[in-house]
Amino acid sequence: MSIQIIPAKNLFTLHTAHTSYQMWADERGILHHLYYGPAIGDDDLRPTEFYSDCGFSPNPAGVEVRDYSLDTMSQEYTGCGVGDYRISCLSVSNGDGSPLADLRFVEAKLVPGKYSLPGLPAAFDEDGDCQTLRVVLKDPVTALTVTLLYGVYEKADVITRAAILENGGTGTIRLHKAASACLDLPFGEWELIHFHGRHCMERQPQRAPLSFGIQTLRSARGASSHHHNPFAILAAPHTTEDAGDCLGAMLVYSGNFKIECEVSQLHSTRLIAGISDDDFCWTLAPGESFTTPEVLFSYTTGGLGELSRQYHRFLQHSIIRSPWKNRPRPILINNWEATYMDFDGERIYNITRQAHELGVEMMVLDDGWFGERADDTSGLGDWWVNEEKLGCSLSDLIGRIRALGMRFGIWIEPEMVCRGTRLYAEHPDWVLAAPGRTPATGRSQLVLDMGRKDVVDCLYGIFSALLRDNDISYIKWDMNRNITDLYSHVLPAGRQGEAAHRYMLGLYDLLDRLTREFPEVLFEGCSGGGGRFDAGMLQYFPQIWCSDDTDPIHRLKIQYGTSFGYPPCTMGSHVSASPNHQSGRHTPLNTRAVVAMAGAFGYELDLGLLSEEEKAQIRTQIDTCRKLQPLLLDGRYDRLTDAMTDTCFTAWQLTASDASRAAVSLVVLNPQANPWPIHITLKGLDPDAHYRDSRTGKVFTGAALCHAGLTLPILSGDYTAVQILLERTDT
Ligand code: GLA
Numbered sequence: 001m002s003i004q005i006i007p008a009k010n011l012f013t014l015h016t017a018h019t020s021y022q023m024w025a026d027e028r029g030i031l032h033h034l035y036y037g038p039a040i041g042d043d044d045l046r047p048t049e050f051y052s053d054c055g056f057s058p059n060p061a062g063v064e065v066r067d068y069s070l071d072t073m074s075q076e077y078t079g080c081g082v083g084d085y086r087i088s089c090l091s092v093s094n095g096d097g098s099p100l101a102d103l104r105f106v107e108a109k110l111v112p113g114k115y116s117l118p119g120l121p122a123a124f125d126e127d128g129d130c131q132t133l134r135v136v137l138k139d140p141v142t143a144l145t146v147t148l149l150y151g152v153y154e155k156a157d158v159i160t161r162a163a164i165l166e167n168g169g170t171g172t173i174r175l176h177k178a179a180s181a182c183l184d185l186p187f188g189e190w191e192l193i194h195f196h197g198r199h200c201m202e203r204q205p206q207r208a209p210l211s212f213g214i215q216t217l218r219s220a221r222g223a224s225s226h227h228h229n230p231f232a233i234l235a236a237p238h239t240t241e242d243a244g245d246c247l248g249a250m251l252v253y254s255g256n257f258k259i260e261c262e263v264s265q266l267h268s269t270r271l272i273a274g275i276s277d278d279d280f281c282w283t284l285a286p287g288e289s290f291t292t293p294e295v296l297f298s299y300t301t302g303g304l305g306e307l308s309r310q311y312h313r314f315l316q317h318s319i320i321r322s323p324w325k326n327r328p329r330p331i332l333i334n335n336w337e338a339t340y341m342d343f344d345g346e347r348i349y350n351i352t353r354q355a356h357e358l359g360v361e362m363m364v365l366d367d368g369w370f371g372e373r374a375d376d377t378s379g380l381g382d383w384w385v386n387e388e389k390l391g392c393s394l395s396d397l398i399g400r401i402r403a404l405g406m407r408f409g410i411w412i413e414p415e416m417v418c419r420g421t422r423l424y425a426e427h428p429d430w431v432l433a434a435p436g437r438t439p440a441t442g443r444s445q446l447v448l449d450m451g452r453k454d455v456v457d458c459l460y461g462i463f464s465a466l467l468r469d470n471d472i473s474y475i476k477w478d479m480n481r482n483i484t485d486l487y488s489h490v491l492p493a494g495r496q497g498e499a500a501h502r503y504m505l506g507l508y509d510l511l512d513r514l515t516r517e518f519p520e521v522l523f524e525g526c527s528g529g530g531g532r533f534d535a536g537m538l539q540y541f542p543q544i545w546c547s548d549d550t551d552p553i554h555r556l557k558i559q560y561g562t563s564f565g566y567p568p569c570t571m572g573s574h575v576s577a578s579p580n581h582q583s584g585r586h587t588p589l590n591t592r593a594v595v596a597m598a599g600a601f602g603y604e605l606d607l608g609l610l611s612e613e614e615k616a617q618i619r620t621q622i623d624t625c626r627k628l629q630p631l632l633l634d635g636r637y638d639r640l641t642d643a644m645t646d647t648c649f650t651a652w653q654l655t656a657s658d659a660s661r662a663a664v665s666l667v668v669l670n671p672q673a674n675p676w677p678i679h680i681t682l683k684g685l686d687p688d689a690h691y692r693d694s695r696t697g698k699v700f701t702g703a704a705l706c707h708a709g710l711t712l713p714i715l716s717g718d719y720t721a722v723q724i725l726l727e728r729t730d731t
Contacts, residue, residue, distance in 0.1 A: 001015070001131075002014065002015050002016065002130075002131050002152045002154040003015070003110050003131050003132075003133050003150075003152055004042060005108060005110060005133075006044075009024060009044065009046075010024055010025035010026075010105065010108070011023075011024040011044060011046070012024065012108055012133060012135070013042065014133065014150060014152045014159055015039065015152070015154065016039075016152060016153065016154050016155075016156070016157045016158070016159065017039075017154055017155055017157055018038065018039055018157050018299075018300065018301075019036070019037065019038060019039055019157055019159075019299045019300075020035060020036075020037065020038070020039045020040045020041070021035065021036045021150075021152075021159055022034040022035040022036075022040075022045050023076050023135075024046060025105035025108075025135075028060065028063065028068075028104070029104030029105040029106075029137075030060075030070065030073065030075065030104070030105070031075060031076040031077065031103070031105050031135065031137060031148075032049065032073055032074055032075060032076070033074040033075055033076050033182075033183070033184040033185075033186070034046065034048065034049065034074070034186075035048070035186075036159075036183060036185065036247065036297070036299060037245065037299060038245075038299075038301050048186070049073075049074075049186070050072075050186065050266070051067040051068065051072070052067050052072065052266070053066035053067045054067075054069060054071065054072050054265065054266065057069035057071035057072050057083070057085075058070075058071065058083040059083070060082065060083055060102070061082075061102075069083060069084075070082060070083040070084040071083055071084050071085055071086070072264075072265075072266055073184075074184035074185070074186045074268060074270075075182065075184055076135070076148060076182065076184075077089050077090075077103060077137060077146060077148055077163060077179075077181070077182050078090065078103070078182055079100070079101040079102050079103040079139065080092060080099060080100065080101050080177075081098070081099045081100040081101065082100055082101070082102045086262050086264055086270050087214060087260045087262045087270060087272050088177070088179075088272070089163075089177070089178070089179040089181075089182050089272055089274070090103075090146075090165075090175070090177055090178060090179070091175070091176035091177035091277060092142075092144065092173055092174060092175055092176065093173070093174045093176065094141075094142050094144075094171060094173055095142070095169075095170075095171020095172050095173065096171065100139075100141075101139045101142070101144055102139050102140065102141070103137035103138065103139060103144075103146055104137060104138060104139070104140060105135070105136075105137055106136040106137060106138050106145075107135075107136050108133060108134065108135045108136070109133070109134045110131060110132070110133055110134075111131070111132040111133070111134055112131060112132070113125060113128075113130060113131070113132065114130040114132060114151050114160075115132045115134075115149045115151060115162070117162055117291050117293070117294060118291060119291070119505050119508060119509065120252070120253075120291060120293055120294065120505070120508060120536075121252050121253075121293075121294075121319070121508060121535070121536045121539035121540070122160070122162070122252055122294045122539075123151060123153070123158075123160050123252070123294065123296065123314070123318040123319055124318055124319075124321075125151075125153070125318060126317070126318070127155075127317075129153050129154055129155045129156060130151050130152060130153045130154075131151075131152050131154075132149060132150065132151055132152070133149075133150040133152065134147055134148070134149055134150075135147070135148040135150070136148075138168070141169075142167075142169045142171065142173060143167070143168035143169035143170075144165065144166070144167060144168065144169065144173055144284075145165070145166045145167075145168045146163055146164070146165050146166075147163065147164040147165075147166070148161065148163050148181075149161065149162045149163065149164070151294075153314070153318065156298075156310065156313060156314045156317070156318065157298055157299065157300065157310050158296055158297065158298045158310065158314045158318075159296075159297045159298075160294050160295065160296050160297070161180060161181035161294065161295050161297065162180055162181070162291065162292050162293065162294045162295070163178070163179070163180060163181070163291075163292045164289055164290070164291050164292070165178055165284065165289060165290045165291075165292075166284070166287075166288070166289035166290075167284035167285065167286050167287065167288055167289070168286075168287075169286060170286050171286070172283060172284065172285050172286070173283075173284045174281055174282070174283055174284070175280075175281065175282040175283075175284060175290060176277055176280065176281050176497075177274075177277035177280065178274065178275065178280075178282065178290055178292055179258075179272045179273060179274030179275075179292065180251065180273055180274035180275075180292040180293055180294065180295045181249075181272070181273055181274070181295045181297075182270060182271070182272045183247075183249065183270070183271045183272075183297065184268060184269075184270045184271075185234070185268060185269040185270075185271070186268045187267075187268065188236065188269065189209065189210075189236065189237055190209075190210050190234040190235065190236065190261075190269050191207055191208060191209045191210065191234070191235045191236070191237055191239075192207070192208060192209075192210050192215060192232060192233070192234060192261055193205055193206070193207045193232065193233040193234075193235055193246075193304075193564070194206055194217050194228065194229070194231075194232045194233075194259075195228070195229040195231060195232075195561050195562075195564065195565070196217075196227060196228055196229075197226050197227060197228075197229075197530075197558075197561075198226055198227060199226045199528050199529065199531065199548065200226075200529065200547060200548050200549035200554075200582055201226075201547070201549060201554065201557075201558065202226045202229075202529065202530035202531070202533065202546070202547050202558055202561070202562070203229050203530065203533070203558060203561035203562045203564075204557060204558075204561050204644070205560075205561045205564060205644060207235070209237065210234075210261055210263050210269060211263060212263045212264075212265075213262065213263065214260060214261070214262045215260070215261050215262075216258060216259070216260045216261075217232060217258070217259045217260075218256070218257060218258040218259070218276050218278065219255075219256055219257055219276065220256050220276055220278040220279065221256070221482035221483060222255060222256060222447070222482055222483025222486070222500055222503060223254060223255065223479060223482055223483070223527055223531055223532045224251075224253065224254050224255065224257060224531075224532050224533070224534040224536070224537075225482070225531055225532075226527075226528070226529070226530060226531040229533065229534065229565070230250065230251035230253060230257040230259065230273075230534050230535075231248065231249070231250040231251070231534075231535075231564070231565040232248070232249050232259045232261075232271070232273075233246055233247065233248045233249075233304070233307065233564065234246065234247050234249075234261070234269070234271065235304065239303055239304060240303050240304070241303050241304050241305040241638075241639055242302070242303045242305055242306075242683070243301070243302065243303045244301065244303050244304075245299075245300070245301050246299070246300060246303065246304055246307050247297060247298065247299040247300075247307070248296070248297065248298050248299075248307055248310075248311060248565065249271055249273050249295055249296070249297055250295065250296040250298075250311065250535055250565055251273055251274070251293055251294070251295055251296075251534065251535065251536070252293055252294040252295070252296065252319065252534075252535040252536050252539070253275065253293035253294075253504070253534065253535075253536045254504060254507070254532050254534050254536035254537050255275070255500055255501060255503065255504040255536075256275060256276035256278055256279075256280070256500050256501075257273070257274070257275060257276050257293075258272075258273070258274060258275070258276040258277065258278075259271065259272070259273045260272045260273075273295045274292055274293065274295070275292065275293060275501060279486060279497060279500060280497050280498075280500065280501065281495075281496075281497025281498070282497065282498050282501070283494060283495055283498070293536070296311070296314065296319075296535065298310045298311060298314065304564065304639075305638055305639060305683070307564075308563060308564050308565065308637065308639075309636055309637065311564075311565050311566070311567075312566070312567035312568075312637060315535060315538055315566065315567055315570070316567050316569075316633075316634070319535050319538050319539055320538050320539065320542045320570070321515065321539055321540065322515065322519065322522070322523065322540070322541070322542040323519055323520070324522045324542045324543075325542045325569075325633075326633060326634070327633075328626065328629035328630070328633065329522065329543065329569075329600050329601070329629070330361035330362040330407055330473070330474070330522070331359070331360050331361050331362070331601055331602060331603075331622055331625060331626075332360065332361065332362040332363070332364050332409065332474070332602035332603070333351060333352070333355040333360045333362070333363055333364065333602060333603045333604070333607070334364040334366055334476075334574060334602055334603070334604045335348060335351055335363075335364070335365060335366050335604075336366035336367065336411075336604055337550065337574075337576045337577060337581055337604040337605055338351060338604065338605055338606040338607075339351075339606070340368070341367060341368030341373065341374065341375055341376075343368065344389060344390055344391045345390040345391045345392040345396070345397045346391060348363065348365055348390075348397065349397065349400055349401065350608070351363070351606070351607060351608070352400075352401050352404060352406055353404060354607040354608060355406075355603065355607055356404045356405065356406050357615075358607065358615055358618045358619055358622065359618070359619055359622040359623075360406070360602075360603060360622065361406060361407060362406060362407040362408065362409055362473060362474060363401050363406050363407070363408055363409065364408075364409035364410065364411065364474060364476060364602075365397075365408070365409070365410050365411065366411040366476065367411050367413070367478070368389075369385065369386060369389070369390065369394070369410070369411075370382060370383050370384060370385060370386055371383065371384060371386060371421060372386070372420070372421075373386065376443055376444060376480075377418070377444040378418050378420055378421070378444070379418055379421060380413055380416045380417055380418045380421065380445050381416065381417030381418060381421040381422075381423035381424055381448075382421045382422050382423055383412070383462045383463075383466065394470055395469070395470055395471075398470055398471050398472070399471075402471055407473035407474065408470075408471060408472055408473060408474075409472065409473055409474025409475065409476065409522070410466075410470075410472055410474070410475060410476070411475075411476040411478060412463060412466075412475060412476070412477060412478070413477075413478040413479065413480060414448075414459045414462075414463060414477070414510070415447060415448050415450055415459075415479050415507065416445040416446065416447060416448060416479070416480065416481070417430070417431060417445065417446050417448055418444060418445050418446070419444075419446065424446070427455075429489040430448050430449055430452065430454075430455050430489075431446040431447060431448060431449065431485075432446070432447045432448075432449050432483060432484075432485050432486055432487060432488065432499070432503075433446070433485045433487060434485055434487035435487070437485065439484060439485035440484040440485060441481075442480070442481025442482060442484070443480050443481050445480065445481055447481065447483050447484075447485075449488045449489065449490070449499070449503065449506075450502075450503040450504075450506035450507045450510070451488050451490070451491070451498075451499055451502030451503045451505065451506050452488065452489075452490050452506065453506070455506065456506045456507075456509055456510045459510055460510055460513055460514065463475075463514060464513075464514060464517060464518075467514070467517075467518050467521060472521065473520075473521060473522060474521065474522045474523070474524065475521055475522075475523045475524070476524045476526055476545065477511075477523060477524070477525055477526060477541065478526040478527065478528075479526070479527040479528075479531070479532060480527065480528050481528075482531075483500065483503070486499050486500055487499065488502065504536075508536070508540075511523075511539075511540040511541075512540065515540045522542070522543075523540060523541045523542070524541060524543045524544065524545060524572055524600070525537045525538075525540075525541035525543070525544035525545070526544065526545035526572070528548055529545055529546065529547035529548035529549065530544065530545065530546050530547045530558070530562070532544070533546065533562065533566065535565075535566075538566070538570060542569075542570065543569065543570050543571070543572050543599075543600040544570060544571070544572060545572040546558060546559060546562060546571040546572055546573055546599060548582065549582045549583070550574055550575075550576035550580060550581070550582065550592075550604060551580040551582055551583040551585050551587070552580075552587050552591050552592045552594075552595035552596070552667070552719070553583075553585060553587065553667070553669065553719060554582075554583060555573065555595050555596075556595060556643045556650045556667060556669075557643050557644060559571055559573065559595070559598055559599060560639060560642075560643035560644070560650070560652075561643075561644075563637060563639060563652075567637070568598050568599055568632055568637050568654070569599070569600060569632045569633050570599075570600070571598070571599035571600060572599060572600045572602070573595065573596040573597075573598060573599030573600060573601060573602075574596055574601070574602045574603055574604035575589070575592040575593050575596045575601075575602070575603045575604065575605065575621075576592065576603075576604045576605050577605040577606065577609070578592065586718065587718065587719045588717070588718070588719060588720065588721070589614055589617055589618075590617065590621075590720075590721055591667055591719045591720065591721035593617075593618075593621040593624075593625075594665050594667065594721040594722075594723050595665075595667065595721070597621075597624065597625050597628055597632075597665070597723075598632075598652060598654075598665060599632075601625045601629075603618070624723065624725075627663075627725070628654060628663050630656065631654040631655065631656050631661060631662070631663060632654060634656075634657050635654045635655050635656050635657055636654070636655045636656075636657065636684050637652070637653070637654055638652060638653040638654075638655070638682075638683040638684055639652055640652055640653055640664070640666075640680055640681075640682070640683065641680075646669060647669065647670055648668070648669060648670055648672070648676070648678070649666055649667060649668045649669055649678060649715075650666070650667050650669060651664060651665065651666040651667075651680050652664075652665055653665075653682055653683060653684070655683075655684045655685065659684065659685055659686040659689065659702070659728070660727075660728040661725070661726065661727050661728065662682065662684070662685060662691070662725075662726040663723060663724070663725050663726070664680065664682060664710075664723070664724040664726070665721065665722070665723050665724075666678070666680065666712070666721065666722050666723075666724075667719060667720075667721040668715045668717075668719060668720045668721070669719070671715065671716045671717060671718065671720070675714055675716075677711050677712075678711070678712040678714075678715060679709055679710070679711045679712070680709055680710055680712075681705070681706055681707060681708070681709035681710075682702075682705045682706050682709065682710070682726075683706060684706075685702030685703075685705055685706055685726070686702045686728070687701065687702045687703035687706065688701065688702065688703070689701065689702050689728050690702075690728065690729050690730070691705060691726040691727065691728055691729065692726065692727050692728075692729045693710070693724060693725075693726060694724065694725035694726070694727065695722075695724055699729060705726070710724065
């Protein structure tokens, strides 16, 4: 049983294969957190609790016990205003204006299977691996009821959490903050690893010890953002890739979020994750409820590499819905960095033909095919095909591409509109903009109010027709600015604080409808690259364009950081031109391909400019990519070096789930004169099996490769890369 309830003690223990999680409700109804960590069996951990009369930590009403204070207890989900001064899950104003919520235990129930969250992406359970614990807490005065949901995935070593807040009373309650979960670790030194960044340099890991006080990671941009990812890791100080305690908290949400950590006066650590309280206010009339997004917790003693693999497997298995998640993705050519918006149908067809000759399987027509979209200052929202620009109809173009045996994909940016379009002229009130104010633009575009049903229905009509009327195999769904002027014309003044989350609910509704109706279409998410790379989006998009920066040397860091939480097969990654359009850096074609093969692979350059020798290389790359795809989809991923601090080279490894094959990739960052040897030890191979090195034909045991390692020949020149394929052999 993965969930154990001892009613006499109100003690609840969640068991996964390697971890335990324990909580209990005391006689006063406070739900204490006792433990999250390596498996501890059925032990009752209440004696590990620490009570002290801490001074200036109040005692709850009616409790004259000086060492009993909410301010010093580890709790599962905190109320507010009643004596815990740390960061809290809730902030409310009740009908009488009071900012108080005092949550007391009502009941706990085991529910078979996995709960779902209406309107929100959430983990599902196809294999019967999950059980749900529902714990109900209630404020005795306002009757605000908080139902805590715990999804216990036994084999996956993942515990999901979410909360449903319901107004069971008679007064209106305003939620100014409603977090998804709190994790109150009573003991231990923790280091926080988080993933910050900017456009063209997303998800850069940063690791630092948590110190007394609060550290906050957040996005208030209306998207999970390039700048902070809704994923954080707490690691014990000496945790490495291969060993040590660490736990992750990943939000299944793509909008404004907050992950906060506080080290308290007594040296306990509280982590709270959920929707950001920036500009948030949700009104709960009597009987109404609010559902928070989900958080995925996972814990391991096996180091950061194992934690990443737990998330990779879980996202692949229980978050991504698309049937494409288990399929090799078509190798594509995207025309963006080849032509930008300067194309017609003939140019696109020529690119397709050249790509087809080299073995590419799909043409993706990027931005600029619709409306009056000559450049990025106009046209978004007018999704009629610009036949004058193309010189043909879309179906003619697709027909010619399909006749080559190639699939066809197309770029869209549904959530936006430009001034000067028909859509904007007809529906100026569809954009987020406050009365009497001119809204700010970003990339010359305005943001549609996705919280409006009429907007979502209209977009559904446009894009379902596009997919129904055309032979389209792939959609690149972009979002190229962040939200400002958060004001919805359909919400009353007192409910404007709901606009940002309602935007997300509308977006998820649209994605849900389109992806359910067109399950065979491969959707790739994008937001100026990786500005919305999160588990929420992965529910609908099995891959996401990782970054607008295609420089392979920058990508080493971006893909490295992304890999801590997200499987490599979800990272869109393309071979682009050299010199690179973002950085101006020159790199060999082989290196660009080796780096792109660590993700969902494709090309994004003008193939007409390549030499015959380079074209031959591309044919070989496509063959190699096809061999690697199964490893990428269901294999194990290892970071062999630390891409953030590497000065000589960066290396990573993909290994088949049965350890029958592996691929090691390595990029030299800085060639040396009179160099030190390049030596790497591998990971995850079967120690007793024999593996043949494809380059040298030499055979080594897995044990030798993982301990003695491989020494590479001297690699000189700028940014040389090698790929070593290892195949299990009987000899
Ligand atoms: C965004 C995307 C790019 C490209 C452009 C088109 O920046 O990330 O890949 O599609 O939009 O405008």
